[in-house]
Amino acid sequence: MADLSVNIAGMQMKNPVMTASGTFGYGLEYADFINLEDIGGIIVKGTTLKPREGNPYPRMVETASGMLNCVGLQNKGVDYFCENIYPQIKDIQTNMIVNVSGSCPEDYAECAARINELERIPAIELNISCPNVKQGGMAFGVTPEGAYSVVKAVREAYKKTLIVKLSPNVTSVVDIARSVVDAGADALSLINTLMGMAIDIEKRRPILSIATGGLSGPAVKPVALRMVWQVAKAVQVPVIGLGGIMNADDAIEFLLAGASAIQIGTANFIDPTVTVKVAQGINDYLERHGCKSVSEIIGALED
Amino acid sequence: MKKYVLDLKVTSTTRPHERYVLLKLTHENPLPEMLPGQFAELKVDGSPSTFLRRPISINYIDRERNEVWFLIQMVGDGTRKLAELKPGDRLNVVMPLGNSFTVPEVKSERVLLVGGGVGTAPMLYLGKTLVDAGIKPTFLLGARSAKDLLEIDLFQELGDVYLTTEDGSAGEQGFVTQHSILTQQKFDRIATCGPKPMMMAVAKFARNSGITCEVSLENTMACGVGACLCCVENTKEGHVCVCKEGPVFNIDRLLWQI
Numbered sequence: 001m002a003d004l005s006v007n008i009a010g011m012q013m014k015n016p017v018m019t020a021s022g023t024f025g026y027g028l029e030y031a032d033f034i035n036l037e038d039i040g041g042i043i044v045k046g047t048t049l050k051p052r053e054g055n056p057y058p059r060m061v062e063t064a065s066g067m068l069n070c071v072g073l074q075n076k077g078v079d080y081f082c083e084n085i086y087p088q089i090k091d092i093q094t095n096m097i098v099n100v101s102g103s104c105p106e107d108y109a110e111c112a113a114r115i116n117e118l119e120r121i122p123a124i125e126l127n128i129s130c131p132n133v134k135q136g137g138m139a140f141g142v143t144p145e146g147a148y149s150v151v152k153a154v155r156e157a158y159k160k161t162l163i164v165k166l167s168p169n170v171t172s173v174v175d176i177a178r179s180v181v182d183a184g185a186d187a188l189s190l191i192n193t194l195m196g197m198a199i200d201i202e203k204r205r206p207i208l209s210i211a212t213g214g215l216s217g218p219a220v221k222p223v224a225l226r227m228v229w230q231v232a233k234a235v236q237v238p239v240i241g242l243g244g245i246m247n248a249d250d251a252i253e254f255l256l257a258g259a260s261a262i263q264i265g266t267a268n269f270i271d272p273t274v275t276v277k278v279a280q281g282i283n284d285y286l287e288r289h290g291c292k293s294v295s296e297i298i299g300a301l302e303d
Numbered sequence: 304m305k306k307y308v309l310d311l312k313v314t315s316t317t318r319p320h321e322r323y324v325l326l327k328l329t330h331e332n333p334l335p336e337m338l339p340g341q342f343a344e345l346k347v348d349g350s351p352s353t354f355l356r357r358p359i360s361i362n363y364i365d366r367e368r369n370e371v372w373f374l375i376q377m378v379g380d381g382t383r384k385l386a387e388l389k390p391g392d393r394l395n396v397v398m399p400l401g402n403s404f405t406v407p408e409v410k411s412e413r414v415l416l417v418g419g420g421v422g423t424a425p426m427l428y429l430g431k432t433l434v435d436a437g438i439k440p441t442f443l444l445g446a447r448s449a450k451d452l453l454e455i456d457l458f459q460e461l462g463d464v465y466l467t468t469e470d471g472s473a474g475e476q477g478f479v480t481q482h483s484i485l486t487q488q489k490f491d492r493i494a495t496c497g498p499k500p501m502m503m504a505v506a507k508f509a510r511n512s513g514i515t516c517e518v519s520l521e522n523t524m525a526c527g528v529g530a531c532l533c534c535v536e537n538t539k540e541g542h543v544c545v546c547k548e549g550p551v552f553n554i555d556r557l558l559w560q561i
């Protein structure tokens with residue numbers, strides 16, 4: 001067994017495999033299929049200060065090698081999370097991380113401050129990129145200034161590991177990455193979904209209720225990998241790679257491109273046990289290549 | 304109820320009709336406990352345009368042969384690929400998922416099961432469960448024409464069966480809600496599954512007659528386990544997941560304009 005442990009800005013993980021926000025519920029939904037403690041971290045559903053009903057149905061459409069969604073951050077709000085969900089998940093022996101969204105820097109900061117009080121939550125992941133919410137994260141994540149302002153506000157309110165999740169729907173992801181690191185991000189994760197659309201040609205209407213949605217799954221992997229590679233070269237903080245990872249080979253590509261850990265999202269829908277298989281597959285690769293530790297392959301592309 | 308990912312083995316496939324396939328599958332170990340109205344998410348291999356699993360209702364459980372049955376209508380690439388399975392092939396399924404139809408405590412309840420098209424699929428296992436619970440179900444099954452009425456002999460073993468077809472080739476001509484049985488007999492409870500317009504008509508009849516009514520929804524799904532919130536139905540309590548809190552809903556929870 002190789003040493004799979006990684007450290008993301010002070011947060012110790014038993015392996016580099018995490019689950020992506022919005023695709024794994026609170027982890028509990030998958031507890032029948034895998035031992036949740038076998039994965040390095042679980043990023044729970046997007047949480048906002050106030051409850052949100054999300055967008056109307058239809059919220060999902062299957063596409064070539066992927067899917068579009070416009071769930072729109074449906075959640076019961078941070079108070080409900082703290083009172084009802086946290087007690088159910090706090091004893092799961094892995095890193096339970098809360099994905100935080102908001103519609104203004106103050107909301108983000110207040111939500112983060114609430115979660116800062118929860119002892120067993122070692123980190124938050126700031127979603128500055130959700131493309132679904134009309135008044136939501138979009139505005140922050142697409143300009144270096146907007147991204148800076150929200151990260152700065154949260155940094156002042158949140159004392160533990162602050163991961164900032166980047167949107168791919170931007171001109172230069174590297175510029176945004178640099179500005180959120182300047183604002184105090186401890187780590188970055190990327191990518192969130194790519195904005196897309198699908199049309200019902202019989203009805204001549206968009207299929208999704210709000211017309212557009214976020215593309216995820218293997219269709220986005222090459223784009224995600226390229227962005228992770230660019231960002232990992234440009235910043236000093238750890239980068240968490242995600243987007244279309246379906247198996248261990250995909251995960252290893254991200255690690256080689258410079259990601260210190262990876263997240264798996266849509267693939268859980270196809271195989272609810274994929275996360276543990278990927279962790280095992282990374283181990284097998286390391287053994288096959290005579291590596292003692294996963295750190296040996298992070299960013300280890302040959303010139 | 305614990306959910307499983309299982310590699311089932313196909314024991315037989317039959318084509319009751321050119322647009323339908325009945326898959327029977329087994330497993331080395333006893334199949335898990337499953338309730339009527341629950342469904343499975345079937346993995347489709349070898350179809351490039353089919354990325355997600357396909358939700359399919361549990362049609363029947365044959366405990367003696369340790370078999371689960373899926374009755375599938377071929378509508379697109381995914382279901383067509385499933386229809387190509389051969390005996391001996393493996394099919395990866397996640398099950399059992401969702402809630403279930405209510406099996407009344409009171410044995411004297413008069414329960415009517417209304418199925419339309421492939422929506423008759425879950426009614427067979429529901430009927431069997433009711434019989435096992437000491438309740439004799441009545442079935443009202445509708446289809447386009449006689450050849451679209453599937454598994455009728457099996458329904459007849461469980462209870463009285465009334466039929467409608469749109470072309471009049473079997474039973475009474477018209478839609479299920481036009482069948483004379485609805486005026487001739489009294490029912491305490493209706494369970495229905497089928498095309499949405501049919502279920503809405505049944506729900507309307509039930510509401511106007513003061514009959515408890517449960518419907519089974521078919522919202523498009525991604526995860527099937529309540530994790531992604533893609534499959535929501537807007538209800539009196541807001542958006543709820545059809546895959547987890549459903550697919551079976553009492554009509555009083557829904558916002559249907561009926």
Ligand SMILES: Cc1cc2nc3c(=O)[nH]c(=O)nc-3n(C[C@H](O)[C@H](O)[C@H](O)COP(=O)(O)OP(=O)(O)OC[C@H]3O[C@@H](n4cnc5c(N)ncnc54)[C@H](O)[C@@H]3O)c2cc1C
Pocket residue numbers: 342353357358359360361374375376377378379380381382383421424425520521522523524550
């Ligand atoms: C809980 C649940 C239980 C179901 N039980 C059964 C069952 O027992 N037997 C059965 O044959 N089908 C059942 N369905 C419907 C079945 O899942 C779809 O027909 C199937 O996913 C279509 O896949 P496809 O790849 O063949 O078609 P696609 O290529 O995905 O679509 C082909 C056509 O079918 C329509 N379609 C796609 N998904 C659905 C859906 N969920 N409901 C209605 N129409 C759809 C599309 O609009 C499109 O026009 C059930 C659905 C749900 C949600």
Ligand SMILES: Cc1cc2nc3c(=O)[nH]c(=O)nc-3n(C[C@H](O)[C@H](O)[C@H](O)COP(=O)(O)O)c2cc1C
Pocket residue numbers: 020021022023045046047069071073099127130165191192193215216217218220242243244245263264265266267531532533
């Ligand atoms: C149904 C669904 C819901 C999502 N919800 C969120 C969310 O609430 N917050 C967030 O930051 N990302 C959300 N995402 C994006 C994923 O976390 C991930 O960034 C994206 O899907 C790419 O990874 P994948 O291809 O492995 O799924 C969601 C994705 C899906 C498919």
Ligand code: FES
Pocket residue numbers: 523524525526527528529530531532533534535544545546547
């Ligand atoms: S399909 Fe994911 S929550 Fe229902």
